[in-house]
């Protein structure tokens with residue numbers, strides 16, 4: 001579907017592929033699962049059919065994935081006014097079961113619509129790195145090979161003569177300038193797993209969406225290799241460091257053009273933070289959001305505070321508050337106003353919870369004020 005989006009950091013959503021499977025704790029209350037089931041109920045013949053099945057806990061993914069029909073796949077080509085477009089709110093483009101051929105078609109459309117900015121977000125960071133890295137390497141080794149590969153897809157999905165499409169792809173540089181690549185990371189474990197992969201992926205803009213934020217994240221201390229102690233990335237400043245020697249050697253695997261990490265000093269370009277919404281939402285401790293805001297400010301990286309979600313800090317006079325501690329556990333108060341690392345939060349639906357963090361909105365975007 002190509003729809004005006006209610007997501008604060010984009011203008012429209014576009015779902016060229018649909019379907020997914022649970023990958024980490026951030027997926028537990030996946031909005032897309034429920035939405036896919038709803039679409040199938042309303043339109044049984046849709047390409048969403050069979051992507052979910054009922055369970056006692058509500059709809060769950062079946063593992064069936066589908067490429068959208070052609071009119072959806074090519075929709076951005078008909079949108080003339082430039083938009084920021086969130087790619088795939090109803091699945092994960094880099095899901096291990098999507099064929100490269102499908103991903104190629106999505107990238108062919110993005111290459112043919114340079115008027116738009118496409119925001120691709122995944123939890124499968126290593127597949128994204130492999131796919132994009134291979135595209136960039138192939139392009140630098142043999143631009144003709146890439147022209148042919150993507151021109152063929154244009155012939156298939158757009159009925160465009162291959163030679164006409166090849167002329168367009170002659171002018172396309174990889175990584176695509178109008179495509180931002182991001183990973184979701186809900187806590188430090190997932191940040192350690194996915195951010196090193198993202199930083200090794202060539203892209204015009206690289207970003208992290210920490211939503212739903214389920215624990216603190218220290219972007220200045222990302223474990224460089226999960227199995228190696230005391231080697232870290234300062235993912236915002238773009239450098240490696242060790243407990244022992246300070247600066248570490250650049251990783252030779254990060255030599256893709258467009259990465260520029262370590263020797264060229266290029267870290268993350270944008271961080272989004274948001275709490276979880278929905279009836280079973282888990283609260284986001286305000287200290288986690290404040291810490292990321294402050295890390296971004298210190299590094300000069302744009303910070304976007306998307307939402308509190310279903311829980312926001314209580315304000316004076318509100319009676320129905322809960323105690324949330326710094327690990328995210330919450331309980332009804334059995335004593336007075338919380339102290340130290342505990343905070344009082346109230347559960348509200350998203351519309352009533354606001355987007356203010358300590359009284360300020362944070363709408364930082366790459367290319368805009370941080």
Ligand code: SF4
Nearest residue numbers: 020021022027030091
């Ligand atoms: S990766 Fe995204 S779409 Fe897939 S299950 Fe997780 S939250 Fe849902």
